[in-house]
Amino acid sequence: xxxxxxxxxxxxxxxxxxxxxxxxxxxxxxxxxxxxxxxxxxxxxxxxxxxxxxxxxxxxxxxxxxxxxxxxxxxxxxxxxxxxxxxxxxxxxx
Amino acid sequence: xxxxxxxxxxxxxxxxxxxxxxxxxxxxxxxxxxxxxxxxxxxxxxxxxxxxxxxxxxxxxxxxxxxxxxxxxxxxxxxxxxxxxxxxxxxxxxxxxxxxxxxxxxxxxxxxxxxxxxxxxxxxxxxxxxxxxxxxxxxxxxxxxxxxxxxxxxxxxxxxxxxxxxxxxxxxxxxxxxxxxxxxxxxxxxxxxxxxxxxxxxxxxxxxxxxxxxxxxxxxxxxxxxxxxxxxxxxxxxxxxxxxxxxxxxxxxxxxxxxxxxxxxxxxxxxxxxxxxxxxxxxxxxxxxxxxxxxxxxxxxxxxxxxxxxxxxxxxxxxxxxxxxxxxxxxxxxxxxxxxxxxxxxxxxxxxxxxxxxxxxxxxxxxxxxxxxxxxxxxxxxxxxxxxxxxxxxxxxxxxxxxxxxxxxxxxxxxxxxxxxxxxxxxxxxxxxxxxxxxxxxxxxxxxxxxxxxxxxxxxxxxxxxxxxxxxxxxxxxxxxxxxxxxxxxxxxxxxxxxxxxxxxxxxxxxxxxxxxxxxxxxxxxxxxxxxxxxxxxxxxxxxxxxxxxxxxxxxxxxxxxxxxxxxxxxxxxxxxxxxxxxxxxxxxxxxxxxxxxxxxxxxxxxxxxxxxxxxxxxxxxxxxxxxxxxxxxxxxxxxxxxxxxxxxxxxxxxxxxxxxxxxxxxxxxxxxxxxxxxxxxxxxxxxxxxxxxxxxxxxxxxxxxxxxxxxxxxxxxxxxxxxxxxxxxxxxxxxxxxxxxxxxxxxxxxxxxxxxxxxxxxxxxxxxxxxxxxxxxxxxxxxxxxxxxxxxxxxxxxxxxxxxxxxxxxxxxxx
Numbered sequence: 001x002x003x004x005x006x007x008x009x010x011x012x013x014x015x016x017x018x019x020x021x022x023x024x025x026x027x028x029x030x031x032x033x034x035x036x037x038x039x040x041x042x043x044x045x046x047x048x049x050x051x052x053x054x055x056x057x058x059x060x061x062x063x064x065x066x067x068x069x070x071x072x073x074x075x076x077x078x079x080x081x082x083x084x085x086x087x088x089x090x091x092x093x094x
Numbered sequence: 095x096x097x098x099x100x101x102x103x104x105x106x107x108x109x110x111x112x113x114x115x116x117x118x119x120x121x122x123x124x125x126x127x128x129x130x131x132x133x134x135x136x137x138x139x140x141x142x143x144x145x146x147x148x149x150x151x152x153x154x155x156x157x158x159x160x161x162x163x164x165x166x167x168x169x170x171x172x173x174x175x176x177x178x179x180x181x182x183x184x185x186x187x188x189x190x191x192x193x194x195x196x197x198x199x200x201x202x203x204x205x206x207x208x209x210x211x212x213x214x215x216x217x218x219x220x221x222x223x224x225x226x227x228x229x230x231x232x233x234x235x236x237x238x239x240x241x242x243x244x245x246x247x248x249x250x251x252x253x254x255x256x257x258x259x260x261x262x263x264x265x266x267x268x269x270x271x272x273x274x275x276x277x278x279x280x281x282x283x284x285x286x287x288x289x290x291x292x293x294x295x296x297x298x299x300x301x302x303x304x305x306x307x308x309x310x311x312x313x314x315x316x317x318x319x320x321x322x323x324x325x326x327x328x329x330x331x332x333x334x335x336x337x338x339x340x341x342x343x344x345x346x347x348x349x350x351x352x353x354x355x356x357x358x359x360x361x362x363x364x365x366x367x368x369x370x371x372x373x374x375x376x377x378x379x380x381x382x383x384x385x386x387x388x389x390x391x392x393x394x395x396x397x398x399x400x401x402x403x404x405x406x407x408x409x410x411x412x413x414x415x416x417x418x419x420x421x422x423x424x425x426x427x428x429x430x431x432x433x434x435x436x437x438x439x440x441x442x443x444x445x446x447x448x449x450x451x452x453x454x455x456x457x458x459x460x461x462x463x464x465x466x467x468x469x470x471x472x473x474x475x476x477x478x479x480x481x482x483x484x485x486x487x488x489x490x491x492x493x494x495x496x497x498x499x500x501x502x503x504x505x506x507x508x509x510x511x512x513x514x515x516x517x518x519x520x521x522x523x524x525x526x527x528x529x530x531x532x533x534x535x536x537x538x539x540x541x542x543x544x545x546x547x548x549x550x551x552x553x554x555x556x557x558x559x560x561x562x563x564x565x566x567x568x569x570x571x572x573x574x575x576x577x578x579x580x581x582x583x584x585x586x587x588x589x590x591x592x593x594x595x596x597x598x599x600x601x602x603x604x605x606x607x608x609x610x611x612x613x614x615x616x617x618x619x620x621x622x623x624x625x626x627x628x629x630x631x632x633x634x635x636x637x638x639x640x641x642x643x644x645x646x647x648x649x650x651x652x653x654x655x656x657x658x659x660x661x662x663x664x665x666x667x668x669x670x671x672x673x674x675x676x677x678x679x680x681x682x683x684x685x686x687x688x689x690x691x692x693x694x695x696x697x698x699x700x701x702x703x704x705x706x707x708x709x710x711x712x713x714x715x716x717x718x719x720x721x722x723x724x725x726x727x728x729x730x731x732x733x734x735x736x737x738x739x740x741x742x743x744x745x746x747x748x749x750x751x752x753x754x755x756x757x758x759x760x761x762x763x764x765x766x767x768x769x770x771x772x773x774x775x776x777x778x779x780x781x782x783x784x785x786x787x788x789x790x791x792x793x794x795x796x797x798x799x800x801x802x803x804x805x806x807x808x809x810x811x812x813x814x815x816x817x818x819x820x821x822x823x824x825x826x827x828x829x830x831x832x833x834x835x836x837x838x839x840x841x842x843x844x845x846x847x848x849x850x851x852x853x854x855x856x857x858x859x860x861x862x863x864x865x866x867x868x869x870x871x872x873x874x875x876x877x878x879x880x881x882x883x884x885x886x887x888x889x890x891x892x893x894x895x896x897x898x899x900x901x902x903x904x905x906x907x908x909x910x
Contacts, residue, residue, distance in 0.1 A: 004121040008333040037333035040121030066329040069195045070124040
């Protein structure tokens with residue numbers, strides 16, 4: 001799944017440099033040009049759990065104040081299948 | 095601008111690369127606060143964002159987002175009769191081009207594969223398709239058979255014209271006040287809090303306060319997930335170097351907590367003690383604003399012999415005596431919040447140099463002392479003088495897109511009439527009868543059933559006193575959202591004499607028990623007007639056709655009203671014998687809007703809105719003409735005509751220089767004061783424990799709530815693949831120590847039981863939120879996990895709003 005993210009970085013050039021350096025080391029993340037204290041990112045993960053894990057990693061990076069998830073793109077995803085699966089799980093549980 | 099036209103973009107070589115480049119363009123656009131880039135919403139099909147197969151271009155128009163009460167504006171891209179793209183609207187003051195993850199996907203709500211497209215009538219265990227003609231006849235017959243045993247249940251998802259039509263139909267037509275909304279479950283305690291304090295509903299401040307405050311206190315509120323665009327406004331200020339102190343007062347750590355300098359973790363109902371503790375310190379330290387209090391405030395406490403929203407007047411000395419016991423140490427004992435944190439709050443409120451904004455939503459409203467805690471938070475702002483300047487305001491948020499516009503302003507509550515009027519006031523009834531031109535005495539002076547009572551009566555058999563036989567539900571999902579469903583909804587399945595009509599867009603937990611299902615148009619499939627949390631009224635036009643035979647909710651109401659008139663129901667005529675919803679065209683001739691084929695021959699919304707607008711001036715909630723809203727991205731009332739013929743909105747009420755209704759020289763004027771002296775009321779209420787507390791049998795406290803990715807009962811967002819994948823289902827969130835004690839690990843299946851029911855789901859140990867030991871959390875968006883089988887139906891005595899945040903439960907691991 002591919003996600004558009006915007007992170008807000010603390011107002012300190014040294015911290016921003018360090019955050020961008022750490023992001024560069026993560027192969028699943030690609031960043032765009034910083035706009036003020038905001039940094040646009042694309043996250044290309046193989047699974048939802050990997051994406052969630054990466055987003056949590058970003059949230060916990062020292063100097064990252066906030067992560068906005070602006071857009072999530074999922075290939076071959078069918079919400080109805082997902083709901084059916086869960087309904088069938090619930091039925092089994094009863 | 096379509097993605098394919100983004101300047102400087104190299105044509106992508108693969109579909110995945112295209113999506114990546116689209117995602118980066120979107121991120122850049124959001125980071126820049128620009129609306130220049132659109133996102134594809136249909137089937138991840140890149141062609142959606144460019145030219146159509148017929149060479150047509152995407153046509154853009156404005157609309158407020160369909161989801162929460164923030165009221166973000168989106169730009170909706172339409173091509174070949176379908177919504178193909180959504181972008182944040184840079185011209186919108188509310189969101190300045192930004193949207194949350196739900197907002198970017200809002201177009202997808204129209205295109206779930208299981209849209210309801212034809213009226214369905216229950217026959218045995220299944221449904222048969224029927225014509226609209228027959229469906230309207232069935233509804234009219236049920237009402238005609240027992241008009242006083244009929245109830246209408248709506249929500250803050252009704253547009254203003256839809257809610258107004260339902261209101262007029264019930265109170266002005268049927269003389270029946272059994273109309274109430276889902277908003278009763280969300281924010282009615284905020285309403286009673288505003289009324290008891292200022293004598294008039296809705297916040298004095300607005301979202302501009304978030305741009306001006308030095309301190310933002312979130313009372314049981316998680317805006318990082320529930321109102322993320324508003325929260326981003328504050329975070330953005332901090333990231334630019336501004337100093338803003340964020341304080342989270344709550345019962346579990348959330349994503350909001352992570353951004354706050356101070357987290358005050360309280361026991362349930364600890365908020366009542368904390369506010370009294372602040373008042374105690376302001377008085378003890380001499381840091382209350384004597385000038386503000388002496389100029390603009392009275393003091394009240396509850397009249398225990400006759401509890402009501404006016405209470406009993408007390409003097410300042412008596413107020414001091416009542417809060418005297420709430421020392422920081424005693425408040426720590428009651429609330430669990432360390433005494434030094436209470437002193438911190440006392441010091442902040444005691445500092446007149448700071449600007450303090452309080453935000454709250456369900457945490458304070460879904461509370462058996464909801465009215466009390468709302469009044470008391472207003473009270474500490476008034477006592478300390480933190481009121482009336484931009485950034486100094488107590489402000490409640492709403493969860494539904496038009497909870498304020500349709501419910502609080504149109505008055506679609508069992509006791510209310512439009513424009514702040516109430517049915518038990520003869521003068522107010524006379525106003526409404528005049529505006530509606532219905533005969534004197536048409537409006538019933540007796541308030542109808544509030545939500546919990548309405549459903550209780552519906553779920554009680556007629557021979558046992560259940561005097562509601564038929565309920566018509568529009569735009570909401572009570573089969574999932576009512577508390578204690580095994581008492582208030584599920585018994586309907588065994589009551590053959592009860593009839594449930596549901597107008598909706600998808601099958602839901604409510605349609606499951608419906609006898610008649612009516613397919614509705616939604617959002618930009620119809621014209622609409624919403625009113626958001628900051629008094630902003632927002633208009634949009636129909637952009638695409640609804641699928642199949644789905645039709646507007648307002649049309650459904652008008653069609654039933656007309657059928658009743660044809661059946662000689664006198665209530666559907668005004669005093670001149672004209673149809674209650676008489677709509678004329680430009681030639682002055684009536685247009686038969688009860689025929690679907692003619693419904694869009696005129697703008698029915700404009701007609702209803704202009705009629706409704708007459709009601710808005712009594713409480714100084716003046717609305718501008720409909721066409722002014724066509725031009726704007728919403729306007730905050732009171733909207734007052736200027737000498738040059740333009741219309742001016744009001745950002746801050748009750749403050750001289752901001753609010754045109756404050757008299758010169760007054761400074762602050764609470765001109766709808768319940769004590770008729772231009773003063774607000776500062777209330778004392780004592781701390782009391784929750785209605786249900788954990789014990790040996792049910793040792794854990796359950797809190798229910800929402801998540802970022804889904805809205806309300808999930809009936810729309812669970813049709814959007816991206817959101818479902820991001821948050822697939824409900825879960826039990828629990829503390830790691832409790833998990834260890836019960837031998838439960840993340841992902842394992844858990845049974846949760848209360849005195850009212852039981853459900854099963856997966857566990858998430860210290861997941862997104864972190865509940866303290868002894869408490870658990872379950873979100874309510876997932877239809878397959880009916881968390882409201884567990885919740886308590888105890889209500890606040892004044893607002894009649896239930897408490898979904900405090901139910902005692904026990905848990906056990908389900909063996910495989």
